[in-house]
Amino acid sequence: MYISITKQHMDTTFSQSSGDFVNYLEKENRDKVPEQQEHFFDQHNDHVSPKHIVKDIDGNTAKLRKNEPKFYSLTISPSQRELKHIGNDPDKLRKYVREAMKDYASSFYRDMPVSVDSIKYYAKIEYERTYKGFDREIKENQPFRSQIVKLEHDLAKIRSGELEGNSQAIQKMIERLRTEAPHHSHGKMVVQGMKKQGLQTHVHIIVSRKDMTNTLSLSPGSSHKASEAILNGSPVKRGFERDQFFEKAEKTFDKLFKYERNFVESYTAHKMYNKEPYKFFAHLMALPTNEKSAAFKMMGKSGMHVPNLNIPTNQVQLALKAFKQLKRTIDVAKNASSIGI
Numbered sequence: 001m002y003i004s005i006t007k008q009h010m011d012t013t014f015s016q017s018s019g020d021f022v023n024y025l026e027k028e029n030r031d032k033v034p035e036q037q038e039h040f041f042d043q044h045n046d047h048v049s050p051k052h053i054v055k056d057i058d059g060n061t062a063k064l065r066k067n068e069p070k071f072y073s074l075t076i077s078p079s080q081r082e083l084k085h086i087g088n089d090p091d092k093l094r095k096y097v098r099e100a101m102k103d104y105a106s107s108f109y110r111d112m113p114v115s116v117d118s119i120k121y122y123a124k125i126e127y128e129r130t131y132k133g134f135d136r137e138i139k140e141n142q143p144f145r146s147q148i149v150k151l152e153h154d155l156a157k158i159r160s161g162e163l164e165g166n167s168q169a170i171q172k173m174i175e176r177l178r179t180e181a182p183h184h185s186h187g188k189m190v191v192q193g194m195k196k197q198g199l200q201t202h203v204h205i206i207v208s209r210k211d212m213t214n215t216l217s218l219s220p221g222s223s224h225k226a227s228e229a230i231l232n233g234s235p236v237k238r239g240f241e242r243d244q245f246f247e248k249a250e251k252t253f254d255k256l257f258k259y260e261r262n263f264v265e266s267y268t269a270h271k272m273y274n275k276e277p278y279k280f281f282a283h284l285m286a287l288p289t290n291e292k293s294a295a296f297k298m299m300g301k302s303g304m305h306v307p308n309l310n311i312p313t314n315q316v317q318l319a320l321k322a323f324k325q326l327k328r329t330i331d332v333a334k335n336a337s338s339i340g341i
Contacts, residue, residue, distance in 0.1 A: 001250050001265070002077040005242070007221045008069040018057040018071055018206060022050050025124045025204050038090070040122045043098055053122045057206060060120055062214045072220055074121075074205040076100065078253070081298070083199040085259050090125050090201075096253055097123050097203055103248035104207075108218055109239040119218070120208035129200040130193050137183035137190045144181040145191065148174050220245075243271075263287055264295040 014020065029037040040048040061070045076097065078086075086092040101116050108114040131138050155170045157163035183190040185197055211218055220240045246267045254261050263269050263284065272280040284295060 001079060001082060001253060001267075002075075003246055003249060004075045004077075005220050006073045006075075008071050008073070010067060010069060016066070016070065017054065019054045021071075021073065021206060022054050022057075025126075025206075026050060028126055028128060038125050038127075040124050041094055041097075042122050043101065043116055043119075046094070048122055053206065056120065057122075057208050060208045060210045060214050062210060064209060064217070068209070069219075069221070070209050072207045072209065074104070074207060074220075075202060076205070076249075077202040079265065080199045081265070082253065082259065083201055086257055088199050088201055092257065093125055093201065093203060094123075096256055097205070099252050099256060100249040101205075103252055104220070104245055107220075107241045107245035107248065109237050109241065110216075111237050114211075114216075114218065118211045118213075118216070120210070120212050121205055123203050123205040125201065125203050127201050129196045129202070131190055131196060133192055138192055141181045141183050141190055144177045144189070148177050151177075243267075262291060262295050262298060264298050 008014075008018075008021075025040075039046065040050065040053055042048055057071050064070060078093075086096075098116075101119060101121060105114045105116045105119050133139075151170050151174050154163060154165065155167055155174070158165045158167045158170070178189045181189045185194055188194070207220075209217060209219060218240075220242070250261070250267050253259060269280060269283075272283065284292065287295060
């Protein structure tokens, strides 16, 4: 499960209105007949019109300055394993979103608890994703792509007479580079804009900065975590607990659908991997054998990078052997009191 929270783009190239974003979220509906289209939904309604959403979000901005975000975007992206577990069922996904938004509301730190019915939000399920420049596959294919672009440029010059050379030899080099590139989809080299294979279902949510009454500001982008400020001489609670929200939303999915989450799928593991990688690997090695083997397979499929260790994560047995060696190193260090894990 991956959840992101992004504020409204506020630079001069973007509109102050939510209209552009709502229109963008209609992209998968454009070539579909009405009965095949996916509709926006909220906490209590399965079908909300885009026109209503724009009017509702844009009209709910009382006392917000021009340079303040009027709305936030949440993206909920279940893993392919999670999607398979629920049968890629949009009704189950809608049910989950409505429960997860309760977790979102409860993660605001306020004097009066915030309920989901205080949150003005609209959600939309999408089924496709395309490769972007930040994707691992694009980055790893880029050296090959750069060479291909140069060769194609030379080939065009040869065919126009601007350059002398063997066009057939260059074409063969281009084909060889396409074949040698590490990532392919449907037999073709992965490039930006290409659709990703497998289950790619995810949910976009547009959330108003102001609550349902248009009086209380609810910013999930607050830099203040569960803190207090003095307002008119009195202490006022403020902030949003992102970690709490991410952890709660994960547990909600597991409880709702009886999903048995592997350690490496958890938000806790993700944080540990980024901040304390050796602690992550020590925990990983302590897992029961079946769960540990499954964890390595997931890591291999995800392309998870192993810091400072030349471990081929796509080869489970070699990875297990290498991590056993790592565990011995960690044990020695622990006994020597050189590190604490």
